[in-house]
Amino acid sequence: MPNLCATTKPAASAPSVLLCNKHKSTENMTAQDKVKDTVREEAQRVANLASDAAQSGAYLYPIRGIAYFLAHRDLWKPLASKLIPTLLLGISTLAGVFVFGYLPQAAVLAVFNGPLAAINAALLCLNESSTIFNTLAKTFLVEESLIDTFDGTLVAKGEAELVSKERKVGRGGDAVGRLGKLVKKPFAKFAPSAIIRYVMYLPLNFIPVVGTVMFILLQGKRAGPAAHSRYFQLKGMNKARQDEWVEKSQGAYTGFGTVATLLELVPIAGVFFAFTNTTGAALWAADLESRGNDRQSTAQLRDQSKKAI
Template identity: 90%
Template structure:
């Protein structure tokens, strides 16, 4: 088998794997949570507080990042992609620049600007959905006031700081964009696969999951997390408005966590009833 055949075979296998992942993601229904997050966020004015407090510096960072990536990166990338994509190079280069600026922006903003604001949004959503007991494991939750106003001081911060491994994986996936249409779709889907679990980092901490338990949990729900992460990634690709969607995606992730908790409690109640029924016999 020649080197070219090996490359084709690798791409074919990766495409099949991604297609299977996409099917699982579609069946899970988790891809709807980022959309639900938008409507829930808009309906709960109290959840706007963390976003409003960081809005101006975050938008400024978003504009600067977007302008810089397009100014320095669009033409060189379009020229390279033209060799592989032909007329589609202009569109694919624009999508690539949007993805790059989104990645840079998210890394910088979540590290230096909005980390605690996103945590407050996640926790506030859980409190609003009746999961104050879960949130109280990592911070004090008051009894009066709105969901955000009830949140006390954070005990620990869950979001990871700058992660070189994530950037390395991102660069490794970039060549997929040389494949017209399908390659770009695969690239975004793989980004979503990484972004999905990251959206529940706070949930994992509130549940007291160590790394091994997190990996096991994610593996069982890989399709669901990929579906959530892909839609969330696409929303955050929108120039400037990606700032807003970062908060609504966090809201959507919290809504999903609240539903998981609700189902878990229902299952426990059912199991207890069965045990009581057996003992009664």
Template identity: 60%
Template sequence: MSRMIDNAKNKAKEVAIEDFNKAKYLATSASKSGAYLYPIKGIFYFISHRSLWKPLLSKLIPTMSLSLGVIAFMFVFTYFPQFAVLVWVNGPLAAFTTILLTLSESSTIINILSRTFLIQDALVDTFDGTLVSRNQTEVLSEGRQLKSGSFNDPIGKLGKLLKSPFEKYSPSALIRYVMYLPLNFIPVVGTVIFVLVQGRTRGNSVHTRYFQLKKWSKSEKEAWLKENTGPYTSFGTVATLLELVPFASILFSFTNTVGAALWAADIESNNTASM
């Protein structure tokens, strides 16, 4: 019996060490890549390039109305029931963790509805327009016609789509969201893990358009994402946190798209330079 217990302890220790080393590797990889900075770069790039505002402005009223309606509904009808449950496990922190949970739920609902019905084409235009502004027209020409004109108006240079745009909100992403929702019942640590899990899912989708333009197969995409798990998780985590901000989640959806396009443009530049 004691030997079984010792074996179990040793096995648990091995698993803990393996998980720690894996987490350390991912953190180091993410830090070296600087991918976590691209959502922030996207904000400043978006602010300083007014021509990229056009897709957002065209959808601003309906998306803000949607965000306001969803957030108000969620706080009125779900905040207090969830608080009543979380207060038993989180104690005084329940008010804070319930707000995060409700915002996360609201953000997910808003993303599903807006990306499916409102802003899908606008996000594609924003991503493609950012590539144009960074002079990455060669890769973009694989999926879009480009008009003649000044690079000072990248959105104005966008022509007809030759390939279908981003994938709509993935059902598997929603399933994963619901699966990991109970993590929020673990005080503080559970909420952090939940955000990281959502960040990994979010990160895996930020370059869907880029992979499409590169004509990568499913296996090529999976291999690339596996090799760069740390960078994409770090990008997705920062992007997720930004999109949790009340009433500004749609704005950050656009700036995160700009950040993803800037990252793609840098990857293209680095690949060209190394050829």
């Protein structure tokens, strides 16, 4: 059938014009329906993920990390050694993003969010500054300090044997003081794919309230597994094993990552929360090890009982 909409003749018949308009209307409705269906499916997926995250209880570990970090002064050493340059980086990043990014983003969001644009633009700027800061700080400033915090927490929780797989652990002194030289560094360097994924999620902020929540949850989904990168290394997991592990606990990692992301959005104090989140991740790892050892001991006792019979 010929495409009546593409004709360039000036004397198009009335039926042809009507058919053309109907054809365009149908195309527009189909495109709109596809967008709505996609958003609806993504919203449902995020809702299910949020439900699993809430049920897991892993979202409490960043809070526990704050309390544990404050109660153990030896864990302050890695932060104290990098405090000044990290604070300066955090302040300059935050100021730069708000000065150059707030008004343009608020203007764009006003078209979609109305009066909520000012709040959503501020949240977006906080998230952007946090992403930039974490990328720069963890790549150039605090990588080893965060590893020391993670390993020191594990040692304090009685998991020195696990830590000793990747570094020397002494017998005397406090938890951090016992840590020796690193064998290798686990935290990923700058990854273009992570930035690309972040930019792809940005349009979600055009959806009032719900879009911003979805955006933060998806950021948390990425941040959760990243918090356990050191744990995966200590366990000797390859990429395939890590993916399998995370897939089984996707809700838990999303819950942890979402709360950790929100804490690191706090201006200036986000530097402090980066370390407490690392402490919380180590506490979670220690609990996983404890539960794993308990299950192993139970299995061994069961086998011994069978042999005795």
